[in-house]
Amino acid sequence: MITATAYAKSPVSQAPRRVSILGSTGSVGCSTLDLIGRDPSHFDVVALTGNSNAELLAQQAVAHDADLAVLADPAGLEDLKSSLSGTSVEAAAGQDALIEAVTRPTDWTMAAIVGSAGLRPTLEAVRQGKSVALANKECLVSAGDIFMEEVAKSGTRLLPVDSEHSAGFQAIDPNASDAIEKITLTASGGPFRTWTQEQMKIATRDDALNHPTWSMGDKLTIDSATLMNKGLELIEAYYLFPVEPEQLNIVIHPQSIVHCLVEYSDGSVLAQLSSPDMRTPIAYSLAWPERMWAPTERLDLAKIGSLDFEAPDYDRFPAPLMAVQALKADNGSTTVLNAANEIAVDAFLKRRIGLPSINALVAETMEAVARDGLSKPKSLEDVLALDALSRTLARTLLQDMI
Amino acid sequence: MITATAYAKSPVSQAPRRVSILGSTGSVGCSTLDLIGRDPSHFDVVALTGNSNAELLAQQAVAHDADLAVLADPAGLEDLKSSLSGTSVEAAAGQDALIEAVTRPTDWTMAAIVGSAGLRPTLEAVRQGKSVALANKECLVSAGDIFMEEVAKSGTRLLPVDSEHSAGFQAIDPNASDAIEKITLTASGGPFRTWTQEQMKIATRDDALNHPTWSMGDKLTIDSATLMNKGLELIEAYYLFPVEPEQLNIVIHPQSIVHCLVEYSDGSVLAQLSSPDMRTPIAYSLAWPERMWAPTERLDLAKIGSLDFEAPDYDRFPAPLMAVQALKADNGSTTVLNAANEIAVDAFLKRRIGLPSINALVAETMEAVARDGLSKPKSLEDVLALDALSRTLARTLLQDMI
Numbered sequence: 148m149i150t151a152t153a154y155a156k157s158p159v160s161q162a163p164r165r166v167s168i169l170g171s172t173g174s175v176g177c178s179t180l181d182l183i184g185r186d187p188s189h190f191d192v193v194a195l196t197g198n199s200n201a202e203l204l205a206q207q208a209v210a211h212d213a214d215l216a217v218l219a220d221p222a223g224l225e226d227l228k229s230s231l232s233g234t235s236v237e238a239a240a241g242q243d244a245l246i247e248a249v250t251r252p253t254d255w256t257m258a259a260i261v262g263s264a265g266l267r268p269t270l271e272a273v274r275q276g277k278s279v280a281l282a283n284k285e286c287l288v289s290a291g292d293i294f295m296e297e298v299a300k301s302g303t304r305l306l307p308v309d310s311e312h313s314a315g316f317q318a319i320d321p322n323a324s325d326a327i328e329k330i331t332l333t334a335s336g337g338p339f340r341t342w343t344q345e346q347m348k349i350a351t352r353d354d355a356l357n358h359p360t361w362s363m364g365d366k367l368t369i370d371s372a373t374l375m376n377k378g379l380e381l382i383e384a385y386y387l388f389p390v391e392p393e394q395l396n397i398v399i400h401p402q403s404i405v406h407c408l409v410e411y412s413d414g415s416v417l418a419q420l421s422s423p424d425m426r427t428p429i430a431y432s433l434a435w436p437e438r439m440w441a442p443t444e445r446l447d448l449a450k451i452g453s454l455d456f457e458a459p460d461y462d463r464f465p466a467p468l469m470a471v472q473a474l475k476a477d478n479g480s481t482t483v484l485n486a487a488n489e490i491a492v493d494a495f496l497k498r499r500i501g502l503p504s505i506n507a508l509v510a511e512t513m514e515a516v517a518r519d520g521l522s523k524p525k526s527l528e529d530v531l532a533l534d535a536l537s538r539t540l541a542r543t544l545l546q547d548m549i
Numbered sequence: 550m551i552t553a554t555a556y557a558k559s560p561v562s563q564a565p566r567r568v569s570i571l572g573s574t575g576s577v578g579c580s581t582l583d584l585i586g587r588d589p590s591h592f593d594v595v596a597l598t599g600n601s602n603a604e605l606l607a608q609q610a611v612a613h614d615a616d617l618a619v620l621a622d623p624a625g626l627e628d629l630k631s632s633l634s635g636t637s638v639e640a641a642a643g644q645d646a647l648i649e650a651v652t653r654p655t656d657w658t659m660a661a662i663v664g665s666a667g668l669r670p671t672l673e674a675v676r677q678g679k680s681v682a683l684a685n686k687e688c689l690v691s692a693g694d695i696f697m698e699e700v701a702k703s704g705t706r707l708l709p710v711d712s713e714h715s716a717g718f719q720a721i722d723p724n725a726s727d728a729i730e731k732i733t734l735t736a737s738g739g740p741f742r743t744w745t746q747e748q749m750k751i752a753t754r755d756d757a758l759n760h761p762t763w764s765m766g767d768k769l770t771i772d773s774a775t776l777m778n779k780g781l782e783l784i785e786a787y788y789l790f791p792v793e794p795e796q797l798n799i800v801i802h803p804q805s806i807v808h809c810l811v812e813y814s815d816g817s818v819l820a821q822l823s824s825p826d827m828r829t830p831i832a833y834s835l836a837w838p839e840r841m842w843a844p845t846e847r848l849d850l851a852k853i854g855s856l857d858f859e860a861p862d863y864d865r866f867p868a869p870l871m872a873v874q875a876l877k878a879d880n881g882s883t884t885v886l887n888a889a890n891e892i893a894v895d896a897f898l899k900r901r902i903g904l905p906s907i908n909a910l911v912a913e914t915m916e917a918v919a920r921d922g923l924s925k926p927k928s929l930e931d932v933l934a935l936d937a938l939s940r941t942l943a944r945t946l947l948q949d950m951i
Contacts, residue, residue: 317722317817317819318819320719320840322838322839322840323836323838323839323840326839326840326841326842328847329847331850398850398851399851400850408822408850410847410848411840412840412841412842412843413828413829413832413833413836413840413841413842413843413845414823414824414826414828414829414832414843414845414846414847414848415719415821415822415823415829415833415840416821416822416823416848417719417720417819417820417821417822418819418820418821418822419817419818419819419820420810420817420818420819420820421816421817421818422816424816426815426816427815427816427817430815430816431815431817434725434815436724436725437724437725437728438722438724438725438728438813438814438815438817439728439814439815440728440814440815441814441815441816443815443816444816445730445731445812445816446810446812446816446818448733448800448802448810448858449800449801449858449859449860451858452857452858452859453855453856453857453858454855454856454858455854455855456850456851456853456854456855456856457851457854458851
C-alpha cells in the first residue's frame with residue numbers, strides 16, 4: 148500500500164536517453180536494440196557500430212533512426228554507403244571513424260565489441276564520463292587496472308552486462324558496501340560437471356559445445372566447459388566490486404537461475420535471480436537507475452522446483468584458481484592468462500589439443516612469460532604488447548604440445 | 550577493487566544511536582539486546598519495557614545502562630524497584646508509565662510487545678517520527694490503515710523485523726519500486742506440508758508444535774502449521790510494500806533460507822537469503838541504513854545442496870486466501886480474522902478443537918460479524934471495539950462447535 152514514491156530516491160527521467168551501441172550487430176547489440184525498439188520514446192540512438200556486417204548495420208541504423216553507422220572493417224564501407232543512400236544516416240568505416248563515433252555525445256554507451264578489439268573504443272567511451280554498459284570482458288580481464296583508473300578519473304558510471312556481474316551490482320546494498328563479507332558467482336558447471344577426470348581427457352569439441360543452460364558463442368561455451376569463464380568473471384568481479392580477491396567465490400548451480408550472491412556482515416545474503424536471458428541484464432543497464440519492462444520469461448520457482456548448489460571441484464576444474472592466483476600476483480598475469488586461454492581454446496576448437504590441455508597450455512604460458520620477467524602494464528600499449536607476447540609464446544608452446 | 554566509498558550513499562553515523570526496546574524481555578527484545586551488547590559504543594539505551602518479568606528487566610537495564618525500566622504490569626513494580634535500588638536506572642510500571650517511556654527521545658525504537666497490547670505503545674512510538682523497528686504483527690494486521698496513516702503523518706521510518714518482511718525491505722530496489730511486478734513470501738509449509746487432508750483432521754497439538762525450521766512461540770507455531778501465519782504476513786506485506794493485494798504471493802520453501810523474493814519488470818528477481826536466525830533481521834533494522842555484524846551462522850549453499858519450492862495447496866491450507874480476501878474487502882475484516890484466529894488457536898492448543906476447525910471458526914466468525922454489519926474502523930478505539938466484538942462472537946461460535 149505504501150506508495151512507490153515513498154521508496155523512490157531518484158526522479159524519473161523525462162528526456163529520451165541518448166545511446167550509442169559499439170558492436171550493435173553482435174548478440175548483445177541486437178538484444179539491446181530489441182529492447183530499445185520496444186520503448187523508442189525513451190531512447191535516441193546516436194551511433195551504431197559493427198565489425199563487418201554492413202547489411203545488418205544499415206538495417207539497424209535505419210530502423211532505429213541512428214545518426215551514424217560505422218563499420219570497423221573499412222572493406223564494407225561501400226556496401227554500407229549504398230545501403231544507407233537516401234537516408235539521413237551518416238556512414239563511415241575504419242578505426243578512426245569508430246573512435247570518432249564513440250566521442251559523439253551520449254548519455255549511455257553499450258560497449259559490446261568482443262575481444263581485444265574492444266579495448267580502445269571502450270576506453271574512449273569511458274573517457275566521455277557518462278554511463279558505459281560493459282559487455283566486453285577484455286577491458287577488465289586484460290587491462291583492469293588501467294581501465295578502472297580511467298573510470299575513476301572520468302567519473303563514468305560502469306554498468307556490468309554479464310549476467311553474474313549485473314546480478315552482483317543489483318545485490319550490492321549501496322549503503323552497506325563496506326559490510327560485504329563475500330561475493331559468490333554461480334557457475335552452471337558446464338557439460339562436464341558430472342564427468343570424471345578420465346572422461347574429460349577424451350571430451351570432444353561437440354561434447355563441450357553442448358552447454359546445458361545458456362546459448363552463446365563457441366569460445367564462451369568452451370570457457371564455460373573448463374570453468375575458465377568463471378575464472379575470468381572472478382577477475383572482472385574484483386575490478387567491479389568493493390572486495391579483495393579472498394572475498395570472491397564461486398558455487399556450482401546447474402540451473403543458472405541465481406546469478407550472484409552478496410553476503411553481508413549481518414548474515415544477510417542478497418541475490419539476483421532470473422531466467423537465463425541476456426535481455427534482463429541488458430535492460431537493467433539500459434534503464435539504470437530505474438527499470439524497464441523486458442519480454443523475458445518470468446521466474447516460476449514452484450515450477451522449477453529446486454535450485455541446486457555444489458562446491459566446485461578444482462581438481463577437475465582448476466581454471467578459477469589459476470585466475471585468482473593471476474589476480475593476486477598483480478603483475479599483468481591476468482593479461483597473460485586471457486591471451487594464452489584464447490590460443491588454447493582456439494586450438495581445442497580446431498581439434499588440435501584435448502580439453503585438459505587448455506589449462507596446461509595456459510599454465511605453461513604463464514610460467515614462460517614469468518621466466519622472461521613480467522612487469523605490471525602501465526598503459527594500454529603495455530597491455531597490448533604483453534598480450535601479443537603471450538600469444539606468441541602460447542603458439543610456440545602449442546607446437547611442442549601437439 | 551572499487552572502494553566501498555564509491556558505492557556508499559550515506560555517511561557513516563558517528564554518534565551512538567539512542568534506542569528504546571518495548572518488550573525487551575521477550576525473544577526479539579533479548580536478541581536485540583544481545584546485538585547491542587556486542588557493539589555497545591554505537592548504542593545508548595534509553596528505555597526498556599517488559600510485561601511482568603521484573604528480574605530479567607532489571608538485569609537488562611543494569612547490563613545495558615538504560616535510563617529507565619518499565620513494567621506494563623504494575624504488580625511487579627516493587628520487585629523492579631528493589632532489583633534496581635542503588636543503580637541509576639529509573640523504575641516505573643503501568644500503562645501510563647509505558648506510554649511515558651515511549652515518548653522519551655530516541656533515534657530508534659524496537660516495537661516488540663506481542664499481541665494487541667502492543668497497539669497503543671507502538672502507535673505512540675510511531676508518533677515520535679523517528680525509526681521504529683516493527684516486530685508486533687497486530688499493528689498492521691489488525692489496524693493497518695490507521696497505523697500506516699500515523700506512519701505517513703509522522704514521517705517515521707518503519708523497519709520490518711519479521712524475517713520475510715525484512716527480506717522484502719532489503720530486496721526492494723529503492724530506485725525502481727514502481728517497477729515491482731510481484732512480491733513472494735516464502736513459507737516453510739509447516740509440519741503438515743506433506744500430510745493429507747484426512748491426516749490433518751486428526752493432527753494433534755504435539756504434531757503441530759513440531760516446526761521444522763524455526764523455533765518460536767506456540768501461537769506462532771500453530772499459525773505456521775495452518776499457514777495463517779503466512780496469511781497475516783501477506784496483510785503486513787500489503788501495508789509495508791508498494792503493491793496491491795493481487796501482486797502478493799506465497800511459495801512453499803521447506804528450508805526457510807530464501808525469505809522473500811521481489812520480481813521486477815525487467816525479469817530480475819531480488820531475494821534475501823539467510824540462515825533462519827532472527828538476529829539477522831533485527832541487526833538489519835538496528836543498523837539501517839548501514840549494516841552491523843551479527844553472530845549468525847553464515848549461509849553455505851553448497852552444504853545445504855538444494856533449495857526447494859512448491860506451490861501452496863490452498864485446499865489443505867486455505868488461510869492465506871482468507872487473509873487476502875479479508876484484505877481486499879477493505880472493511881475491517883483483517884481485524885476480525887486476526888481476533889477469531891487467536892481464539893481458535895487458543896482452543897486448539899487447549900485440545901478443544903481439531904486443526905481444520907481453526908479455519909472453520911475463523912470463517913464462521915467473519916461471516917457472523919459481516920452479518921451484523923461491518924464498517925471500516927476509523928480509529929484505534931474502533932479497532933479495539935471490533936477486535937473485542939470478534940472475540941466474543943468467536944467464543945460463542947466455539948461453544949457451538951465443541
